[in-house]
Amino acid sequence: MTxxxxxxxxxxxxxxxxxxxxxxxxxxxxxxxxxxEIRVYDGEIESLSSAQSQGVGIRVVHDGRQGFAxxxxxxxxxxxxxLAEARDNATxxxxxxxQLLAEPDGVPVPELDLYRASxxxxxxxxxxxxxxxLERAVVALDPRxxxxxxxxxADTRFEGAIASTxxxxxxxxxxxxxxSTYVMAGHHDETRTGFGFSVGREPADLDPxxxxxxxxxxxxxxxGAAKPPSERLTVVLDPWVTAQFLGIIGSILDGESVLKGRxxxxxxxxxVVASPLLTLIxxxxxxxxxxxxxxxxxxxxxxxxxxxxxxxxxxxxxNAYTARRAGTVSTGSAVRGSFKGLPGVGVQAVSLLPGTAxxxxxxxxxxxxxxxxxxxxxxxxxNPVSGDFSTGADGLRIRHGEVAEPLAEFTLGSTLxxxxxxxxxxxxxxxxxxxxxxxxxxxxxxxxxxxx
Amino acid sequence: xxxxxxxxxxxxxxxxxxxxxxxxxxxxKRSSSAHLDDGKVEELSSxxxxxxxxxxxxxxxxxxxxxxxxxESGLLAAAEAAAAAARGGGGGARVVALGARHDADRGYRxxxxxxxxxxxxxxxxxxxANDVARSxxxxxxxxxxxxxxSRKRILVANSDGLLATDDSVRTLFSVSCVASADTGMQTGRxxxxxxxxxxxxxxxxxxxLAREAAxxxxxxxxxxxxxxxxxPVVIGSGGGGVLFHEACGHxxxxxxxxxxxxxxxxxxxELVASPMVTLVDxxxxxxxxxxxxxxxxxxAAQRNVLIQDGVLTDYMWDYLRARKEGRxxxxxxxxxxxQHLPMVRMTNTYLLAxxxxxxxxxxxxxxxxxxxxxxxxxxxxxxxxxVFGMTEAYLIENGxxxxxxxxxxxxxxxxxxxxxxxxxxxDFAMGPPGTCGKDGQGVPVGDGVPTLRVSSxxxxxxxx
Numbered sequence: 001m002t003x004x005x006x007x008x009x010x011x012x013x014x015x016x017x018x019x020x021x022x023x024x025x026x027x028x029x030x031x032x033x034x035x036x037e038i039r040v041y042d043g044e045i046e047s048l049s050s051a052q053s054q055g056v057g058i059r060v061v062h063d064g065r066q067g068f069a070x071x072x073x074x075x076x077x078x079x080x081x082x083l084a085e086a087r088d089n090a091t092x093x094x095x096x097x098x099q100l101l102a103e104p105d106g107v108p109v110p111e112l113d114l115y116r117a118s119x120x121x122x123x124x125x126x127x128x129x130x131x132x133x134l135e136r137a138v139v140a141l142d143p144r145x146x147x148x149x150x151x152x153x154a155d156t157r158f159e160g161a162i163a164s165t166x167x168x169x170x171x172x173x174x175x176x177x178x179x180s181t182y183v184m185a186g187h188h189d190e191t192r193t194g195f196g197f198s199v200g201r202e203p204a205d206l207d208p209x210x211x212x213x214x215x216x217x218x219x220x221x222x223x224g225a226a227k228p229p230s231e232r233l234t235v236v237l238d239p240w241v242t243a244q245f246l247g248i249i250g251s252i253l254d255g256e257s258v259l260k261g262r263x264x265x266x267x268x269x270x271x272v273v274a275s276p277l278l279t280l281i282x283x284x285x286x287x288x289x290x291x292x293x294x295x296x297x298x299x300x301x302x303x304x305x306x307x308x309x310x311x312x313x314x315x316x317x318x319n320a321y322t323a324r325r326a327g328t329v330s331t332g333s334a335v336r337g338s339f340k341g342l343p344g345v346g347v348q349a350v351s352l353l354p355g356t357a358x359x360x361x362x363x364x365x366x367x368x369x370x371x372x373x374x375x376x377x378x379x380x381x382x383n384p385v386s387g388d389f390s391t392g393a394d395g396l397r398i399r400h401g402e403v404a405e406p407l408a409e410f411t412l413g414s415t416l417x418x419x420x421x422x423x424x425x426x427x428x429x430x431x432x433x434x435x436x437x438x439x440x441x442x443x444x445x446x447x448x449x450x451x452x
Numbered sequence: 453x454x455x456x457x458x459x460x461x462x463x464x465x466x467x468x469x470x471x472x473x474x475x476x477x478x479x480x481k482r483s484s485s486a487h488l489d490d491g492k493v494e495e496l497s498s499x500x501x502x503x504x505x506x507x508x509x510x511x512x513x514x515x516x517x518x519x520x521x522x523x524e525s526g527l528l529a530a531a532e533a534a535a536a537a538a539r540g541g542g543g544g545a546r547v548v549a550l551g552a553r554h555d556a557d558r559g560y561r562x563x564x565x566x567x568x569x570x571x572x573x574x575x576x577x578x579x580x581a582n583d584v585a586r587s588x589x590x591x592x593x594x595x596x597x598x599x600x601x602s603r604k605r606i607l608v609a610n611s612d613g614l615l616a617t618d619d620s621v622r623t624l625f626s627v628s629c630v631a632s633a634d635t636g637m638q639t640g641r642x643x644x645x646x647x648x649x650x651x652x653x654x655x656x657x658x659x660x661l662a663r664e665a666a667x668x669x670x671x672x673x674x675x676x677x678x679x680x681x682x683x684p685v686v687i688g689s690g691g692g693g694v695l696f697h698e699a700c701g702h703x704x705x706x707x708x709x710x711x712x713x714x715x716x717x718x719x720x721x722e723l724v725a726s727p728m729v730t731l732v733d734x735x736x737x738x739x740x741x742x743x744x745x746x747x748x749x750x751x752a753a754q755r756n757v758l759i760q761d762g763v764l765t766d767y768m769w770d771y772l773r774a775r776k777e778g779r780x781x782x783x784x785x786x787x788x789x790x791q792h793l794p795m796v797r798m799t800n801t802y803l804l805a806x807x808x809x810x811x812x813x814x815x816x817x818x819x820x821x822x823x824x825x826x827x828x829x830x831x832x833x834x835x836x837x838x839v840f841g842m843t844e845a846y847l848i849e850n851g852x853x854x855x856x857x858x859x860x861x862x863x864x865x866x867x868x869x870x871x872x873x874x875x876x877x878x879d880f881a882m883g884p885p886g887t888c889g890k891d892g893q894g895v896p897v898g899d900g901v902p903t904l905r906v907s908s909x910x911x912x913x914x915x916x
Contacts, residue, residue, distance in 0.1 A: 048537040049516035069498040073520045089496035149713045193834045230681040260490045261594045380828035380841025381861030385639045390860035390912040392839035409837050411912025448914040450680040
């Protein structure tokens with residue numbers, strides 16, 4: 001983020017921090033977002049929404065007790081009310097000697113180029129055209145496309161500032177643009193769906209043709225899908241699926257889960273917990289990541305953290321509180337869902353070090369297996385504390401090293417512990433995705449497919 | 453929140469470019485929460501959200517703008533932005549005459565408003581739940597407990613003259629436990645939530661809730677891997693209607709029907725389920741998590757029968773979809789906040805009880821799975837394929853509930869599963885509070901089921 005763009009937000013957080021009383025720590029976060037959302041359907045604009053939203057989150061720490069309040073406005077009287085609430089809330093917390101705000105740690109804030117002025121100057125008509133182009137491209141690609149669930153263009157210009165009585169003081173701005181479509185392919189009575197998307201920092205980064213091709217391919221290649229028999233076999237995860245899997249693995253490696261006895265990997269630093277093929281890195285300073293950011297949710301500089309190295313557990317992620325409690329330093333991994341909550345700790349832009357094989361080469365190495373195109377219900381079927389893993393899936397049968405008939409309405413079952421150890425190949429096809437993880441194709445053996 | 457004269461002016465401005473419909477949705481929400489974890493009261497949080505969203509419909513296009521500035525000038529600016537977004541022709545100004553303001557009648561009162569309860573009293577509940585959960589067994593190694601309340605006042609005014617308000621108070625409490633043994637760690641969670649004030653805790657005992665959460669975690673320490681493959685599944689009373697929410701609820705939302713993105717399109721009047729199935733969506737269900745006085749488009753909550761004795765009777769509707777079909781909304785137009793466009797959403801969705809004896813349903817199941825508590829779920833409405841999780845489940849062997857099972861998902865196809873329901877019990881109960889996500893918006897929903905059996909579902913475990 002660049003400090004020049006959000007001067008008024010810095011003034012605002014400075015003002016709130018200036019209200020601190022004796023012996024009191026205050027942290028204030030102010031954000032402002034300008035969003036455009038366009039949905040098209042059948043060649044017309046279905047809805048167009050444009051709005052600005054803003055808010056301030058205030059954390060107070062006094063004598064080892066923390067309290068929080070937010071207000072979705074910049075109105076001074078309401079902010080004063082929020083501060084009073086945060087102060088009052090702090091008096092009910094349990095005293096915790098480790099409960100103090102983050103202190104500046106001297107790590108320089110990386111210069112990331114995440115803001116494009118063109119986003120705000122780009123005419124709305126151009127943004128509408130991108131969504132319409134995407135819809136037209138889908139229709140032109142395949143006569144089996146029978147409809148759309150949605151085709152959307154969305155962009156955000158986000159500005160934020162954070163300041164605290166401990167001397168944290170940062171501000172900046174970033175932009176993002178997103179194009180996506182969910183399509184339906186049909187044949188006789190059967191319908192299959194597929195999605196495609198393109199992300200970037202500005203409209204010019206977006207590629208409607210690519211998004212259309214992905215969506216059409218995903219939907220049409222599932223036509224004729226059947227439920228497979230239940231058996232244990234090798235799966236090849238598409239990068240999109242791997243990224244979702246990595247998000248769950250990340251949640252086992254955060255310092256809070258470890259300290260509170262909710263992590264499978266507590267007390268295992270230095271041990272082999274995964275296949276030697278796996279090196280897992282959380283690096284929000286890589287500007288290619290959709291979730292790249294220069295500072296974390298507490299205003300400390302983001303940094304590159306190696307979590308797994310050749311299958312060995314190297315470190316956990318920490319924010320200021322978990323680090324202090326664990327007797328170490330913050331890894332710059334405080335994550336804040338929004339200004340409406342306190343920062344937690346977690347991955348920000350996690351990825352695997354890619355291998356050398358293409359997805360086709362990986363498939364060629366599998367005599368009998370399944371290429372998993374998509375998963376559903378990870379939130380209900382995966383328990384990161386116990387490690388139980390079960391998810392709905394669809395994809396294609398792999399037979400003698402080649403993709404064969406489509407499969408749907410089955411589940412994949414294993415445990416997170418086993419899956420990490422059972423990885424037998426990592427693809428070279430690193431993809432940056434609109435989430436806090438990137439993906440590569442991943443081959444995992446001994447996964448249970450449940451169908452008929 | 454906003455004067456009638458201002459609303460009239462704002463709606464007039466929103467219609468100035470010739471739109472057919474304009475609406476102001478304003479909200480003022482105060483929320484508070486408290487969280488205990490690792491034996492400590494970690495955080496109390498308070499929030500204030502206030503703003504308005506303005507919707508303008510011209511032809512098939514909806515324009516939307518929202519603002520946190522609810523002064524007249526702020527609202528007029530948003531009205532202009534929404535009108536520009538809707539791109540109406542140049543129709544000229546239109547005068548909007550608002551009807552009398554109608555405050556929604558919920559048929560019950562909130563007894564103890566959250567703002568009238570001392571924070572210390574809320575914190576005491578957390579401490580009590582923590583103490584009870586930890587003393588429920590030496591295997592309990594971690595406990596967290598959460599309290600949350602909110603009071604949301606809304607106002608809806610539109611160019612048809614509607615002017616209505618509502619006041620929703622919700623209170624939620626949950627306990628999560630971790631149990632540890634040589635077999636690893638397991639989790640147990642329980643929650644209660646109702647559209648009411650602090651009287652929630654006169655009706656429900658947080659100590660009992662904490663004990664249940666702890667017992668669930670401890671029970672699973674001895675659980676074996678869930679089976680893999682198809683078998684009969686019995687769902688316990690009140691275990692969660694998420695099965696119906698996913699198997700057909702979403703597929704009966706008129707916005708998805710209109711786009712052909714539902715396997716239930718064109719099937720009204722047909723037998724779509726076992727004749728034992730009568731499914732209702734009911735926003736009027738007093739005090740339930742998904743109830744309200746008016747929906748987020750100003751229509752009074754309704755009780756709608758979706759499936760009667762297996763026959764599909766109707767879809768769920770919001771303003772936009774109902775208008776296209778020349779019918780009235782079914783009171784299912786909901787939104788997460790003033791920052792979001794309304795769309796068709798469920799409220800409290802439940803299966804009516806029949807006359808089956810729950811014990812007989814288990815006893816007549818030779819080999820299968822008994823799911824006592826369901827977790828979340830997900831559906832692809834266009835294909836009908838859906839999944840839902842089981843957070844507490846047991847094996848049924850020779851008609852008896854035997855060993856506990858580890859967690860996992862179940863997968864099925866909505867229209868097929870509805871036909872495979874072959875037993876429905878007489879023991880209806882509502883399940884725990886839920887949040888339904890659609891298109892990035894979350895809204896509170898309720899669900900309920902009596903004991904029921906599906907003759908074949910795929911269990912996503914790992915055991916042969």
